[in-house]
Amino acid sequence: MGRKGVEGKTGKTPDYRRAMYRNLVTDLLGYEKIITTEAKAKQVRGMAEKMITLGKEGGLHSRRQALSLIFDKKVTDKVFDELAQRYAGRPGGYTRITKLGPRVGDGAAMVQLELVK
Numbered sequence: 731m732g733r734k735g736v737e738g739k740t741g742k743t744p745d746y747r748r749a750m751y752r753n754l755v756t757d758l759l760g761y762e763k764i765i766t767t768e769a770k771a772k773q774v775r776g777m778a779e780k781m782i783t784l785g786k787e788g789g790l791h792s793r794r795q796a797l798s799l800i801f802d803k804k805v806t807d808k809v810f811d812e813l814a815q816r817y818a819g820r821p822g823g824y825t826r827i828t829k830l831g832p833r834v835g836d837g838a839a840m841v842q843l844e845l846v847k
Contacts, residue, residue, distance in 0.1 A: 751773060758843060771827050778825055778843075796810070830842055
């Protein structure tokens with residue numbers, strides 16, 4: 731019924747969706763705070779927490795797994811050097827979603843996704 735290769739509610743192809751989420755994860759880990767829609771934030775949250783967990787594990791295999799998702803090598807270095815130490819004693823829950831209200835143009839629920847301190 732729909733277009734070929736398009737799945738789910740987003741109306742995006744799986745390749746496009748994966749690239750978009752990779753960009754959001756890279757930006758979240760690099761800037762430590764992003765503003766996006768609630769649906770995207772909920773999807774990105776798990777991916778970002780997985781990257782921090784890989785950073786805590788350390789090791790070459792974990793670094794290569796992180797590089798397969800994170801676009802920027804500098805951000806990957808930050809995850810393994812800085813963020814892994816910051817969250818060493820924390821068993822999970824590295825992110826926080828704060829609701830900001832509806833977007834002016836289309837009314838989409840906007841949130842701020844940030845790393846907890």
